[in-house]
Amino acid sequence: KDVINQIAAAEIIHRPANAIKELLENSLDAGSSSIKITLKDGGLKSIQIIDNGHGINKADLPLLCERYATSKLQKFEDLQKLGTYGFRGEALASISYCSHVEVVTKTKNDGCGWKANYQDGVIIPSKPGSPAEPKPTAANDGTVITAEDLFYNMPLRKRAFKSPSDEYTRVLDVITKYAVHNPHVSWVCKKAGTSLPDISTPVNSTVKANIANLYTPSLAAELLEMPLTVLQPESKLSSTIRGWVSNANSNWARKGGWLLFINNRLVESNKIKKAIDALYTAYLPKGASPWVYLSLEIDPAKIDVNVHPTKSEVHFLNEDEMIDGICGAVQTALAGANV
Ligand code: ADP
């Protein structure tokens, strides 16, 4: 059973950036307005994420890392609703199968915080000989999750990571994108032992201010806002398209300029990307791409549940209608800029 769980974990958590994505989504789900991330060796040695969200009840701690045990999704309808997004209670479990996990958490109603350690899906003693149960500890409201020695039990996988700085770059990329999409949250990311963070945003910022801060001010200054577009507005299955795109004359793609969120989860869609790139081919040199941030809200019933949750490439019903809607909005934005 452990081998199967380990394989499942390795499929979900390929590298530090995957673990960070899952952890920060949990912090967002917990209503946090502050998320601070500290990494050693690009996350390979340790990942720590501190949030000020609603915390975890002490009673939920013993089963926290058990697969499927603690998922937010309790009913089958929830599962259907979520479509391809979210890991249905697999994320923390998976992380505990490939690293040493410690959780310190405190809800508003707790008099003190609670600490628990996990390995391979189960709660373990914090010291040899002590009982495997949460221990009282001093803590602020919210949750601190630390994952150490990623892939310590998978030597081949571990050896495949040549460059911690490459992993760190990938982590910064994920956090930067979530920070653009969630400007109400204050984000910090730094390397352990350094005082100057590589990402730092104030609480209650804006999309544009975070783009200026995390990409460059000149990109933020030229961005065009797409008109808010609602498809099938009269239907219960309506979809909403929002977004910002770069001006037709400048090439920002080298700076990681592709942010697609569907129902608040960062995903990939080559089909959408190609369609937008095609609108710019008249302006940009061959092979160049615009900078694009798109946020789509789609009824989860339309999302293809046949795609495995670990694949970030998504498909949904009425994809062509959605792409027409997106392209129309991009063209309107470009036309408004008189290019
Ligand atoms: P899922 O998010 O699909 O429910 P996870 O394995 O990601 O599964 O998380 C399991 C559960 O642990 C969540 O449902 C949530 O109740 C709790 N949890 C995890 N991280 C946090 C956090 N930072 N703050 C509050 N609760 C959390």
Ligand code: MG
């Ligand atoms: Mg989760």
